[in-house]
Amino acid sequence: MTDGRVQPPSTLLGPGDDAAVVAAPDGRVVASTDVLVEGVHFRLDWSTPEQVGRKSVAVNLADVVAMGAVPTAVLVGLACPPGTPVAVAEGLMAGMWEEARLAGAGVVGGDMVTAKELVISVTALGHLDGLDPVTRSGARQGDLLAYCGRLGWAAAGLAVLGRGFRSPVAVVGAQRVPEPPYAAGAQAARAGATSMIDISDGLLADLGHVAEASGVGLDVRSKSLEVHQRLLDVASALGADPLHWMLTGGEDHALAATFPGAEAVPEGWTVIGSVVAGPGVTVDGRPYEGAAGWEHWRRD
C-alpha cells in the first residue's frame, strides 16, 4: 500500500512490520477513530473511490486538528466485500494517501479484511507542539466565537445530489470531499483559543457540545455569517435557505473556537458571535427554530 508514496519525517517506521512508529515530539499523541459505512456515510454512486478515501481521512484528521494538534499519521482498517474490484480498493487508498499528504501526515498502517459491505475505519494521530490540547470545555463568558473553514457547502451539495443533479461542482465537491482547515487548529491553539470543536454535525449542533462542556451559552450573530454567492445561487435554484445550511448543515468539518478577545482571533477566522451566560446555543439571542423560524426572522 506504500508503492510510490512518500512518508513525512514524522513517520519513523512505516507500514510492513507488526506496527508503525510515529514521532510524538512533545511526549504526547492526539488520537481519534471514526468509522464510515457505505450507504450511511458515503455512496459509491455519488463519489469516486478516491473521493471516499479522501473523505474518510479528512473527517478523522479534522478531529485531531480540533484539539489544536498538527496531524502526523493515519491508520486504516478496511473491510471490503469479496467482489470489490481492485481498482476500488486502490482508489480508496490513493485518496487516503492524497488527503493525508495535504495535511502533512503519512498512512502508516492498515488492515484489509473481507466483509459483507464496505466499512472504513480510520485512526488519525497528531502532536500538540508543546501546547495544551484545546478541549470543548474551556469557553468562558465574554469570549468571542469564531470559525474557520466552510459552513453549509456540504449541505448544499447534499441537496443538489439528493435531487439527482451533479452540479454545481463546487458544492457537490464539498459534499464528496470536505476541506478541513488543517493548519487552523494549531494556529488557534497558539493564539490562545479557549475551546474548539470540529463542525461535523452542523454549527448549532456542535456548538451545543461546547456550550454544555463549558457550562456556558453561545450566541451566533446571524448577520456575521456571510453567505457565499455560490450558496445563494444554489439555494435560489432549489428554493432553500442558505443560512439554514450554514447553521445546521454538517460534513464540512470547519472549526469553531472561542477566543479571549478580538486581538486573539487569528487571520482566516471569522468572528460570528460570543460566549454568553447560557445555557444553550442561540441565534441573535433567540433559540433557532429551523427553516420556518428562520424565514420568519428574515422578514423582520
Add this chain to the structure above:
Amino acid sequence: MTDGRVQPPSTLLGPGDDAAVVAAPDGRVVASTDVLVEGVHFRLDWSTPEQVGRKSVAVNLADVVAMGAVPTAVLVGLACPPGTPVAVAEGLMAGMWEEARLAGAGVVGGDMVTAKELVISVTALGHLDGLDPVTRSGARQGDLLAYCGRLGWAAAGLAVLGRGFRSPVAVVGAQRVPEPPYAAGAQAARAGATSMIDISDGLLADLGHVAEASGVGLDVRSKSLEVHQRLLDVASALGADPLHWMLTGGEDHALAATFPGAEAVPEGWTVIGSVVAGPGVTVDGRPYEGAAGWEHWRRD
C-alpha cells in the same frame, strides 16, 4: 463507554472530546490497526461478547508489544447491525476494557456506527521506553531463536470447537481469548532482541516473515518444543498431531524473537532454534511438510 472504568496514567485526556491525548514519554508512539469481522475472526455462537471484545483488543496489543513497546491505549471502531442487543455492545466494550486493563492500557476513544454485520476495528498504541523498535529485519546468522507465550493452544481449541465440543475449557478458552505475553515484548527489547514478531498466523508462517525481512534462515529444533500435557491429551482424543498445532496453529499471539546469545535470552522465553544462512524456515534442518511430513519425521 467509560462508566466506572479507570484510565491508566498514560491517558492524559480520555474519551469525550474530539480526540484523546495519550502519553508518548520518549517522543515516539507505536501504532497498529486490526479489523475483525463476525464469522471470519470470531463467532458469537462460540464466544461471549466479552470474549470477542477481549480478543479484538488482544490481537492488536500483541502487534504493539511485538515491536518491544509498552501498551498505552486502544481506540475502537465498532460497526453493529441495527438489531444488535445493547447487552452485546456492552459486553464487547466490557471485554475491551478488561483486556486493555490487563495490558496496562486505556480505552481512550471510539466510534459506533450501524452496519450490516459486526465489524470491530481496533487501533493499539504503545511507547518504546527510549529503546529502538524491534523489527522483523534484524535477525543475524548465529542468533538464537526463542518464543514466549503459548503455541498451538488456540489451534487445539479450534479443532475442539469445530467438532462441536465445548471442552476442555483450557484450549477452548485459548481459542476464544488469546493471552499475549504483554510484558515480554519490552523485556525482550531491553535484553537486546535483534528481531521480533507476533505469532498470529502460526509459528512457521510468521517466522517466514522474519527470515525474509532479515535475509536469513530460521531453523526450529523440534525437540525443544515441549508439548504441554493438555495439548497431548486433546490431540490424542481427536487423533491430531500436537506438534503440528504448535508449528502451524495461529491465533495464540505468542512472541518469537531472536537474541544474540544464550545469556541474552530473558527468563520466561524458551530457545527453540537458531538463525542460519537460509533462506526460509526449516524444522530440524529440513522444510516442514505438514502433518504428513511430521508423522513421517516422528517415526525416524
